[in-house]
Amino acid sequence: MQRQAFILKLHKGYEAEYKKRHDEIWPELQALLKQTGVQEYSIFLDERTNNLFGYLQINDNTALDDLPKHPVMQKWWNYMKDIMETNPDASPVSVPLKEVFYMP
Numbered sequence: 001m002q003r004q005a006f007i008l009k010l011h012k013g014y015e016a017e018y019k020k021r022h023d024e025i026w027p028e029l030q031a032l033l034k035q036t037g038v039q040e041y042s043i044f045l046d047e048r049t050n051n052l053f054g055y056l057q058i059n060d061n062t063a064l065d066d067l068p069k070h071p072v073m074q075k076w077w078n079y080m081k082d083i084m085e086t087n088p089d090a091s092p093v094s095v096p097l098k099e100v101f102y103m104p
Contacts, residue, residue, distance in 0.1 A: 001039065002061050005097040008043075008052040014083035015045060018052075021080065032072050037063045052084075054094075 010018055022043065033041065037059035044053045058064065067073045068091060077090040085093040 001057050001059065003099065003102070004054075004056050004058065004061060004064075005099065006054045007095040007097065008054060008092045009085040010045065010050045010052055011083050011085070012050055015047070015050070017083055018045075018080075021083075026072070026076065028072050029076050032067070032070060036067060 039057040039059070041056040042054070044055075045051075046053065068089075074090070077086070077092065080086075080092065081090045087093055
């Protein structure tokens with residue numbers, strides 16, 4: 001199992017909307033993530049900075065490489081782009097984090 005962590009940026013004032021959209025996550029998106037091999041996925045909000053900290057566990061990190069091409073993923077990004085920092089293709093600006101400690 002491989003672990004990944006990353007930071008995203010939420011626009012101020014959209015904290016409740018971000019949570020609402022994730023509370024109502026699309027079944028087809030959840031299925032896609034599981035089919036890709038994502039075992040666990042959590043997102044935490046730092047209310048001081050509006051940074052989102054994402055953490056996921058996956059069987060193989062390279063399996064995530066094809067997600068940007070999938071129509072469901074593109075649809076989700078377009079749905080979310082109004083409330084967070086995004087790239088020109090509507091994907092979220094994501095800063096990968098380097099693991100410096102792990103205690104199994």
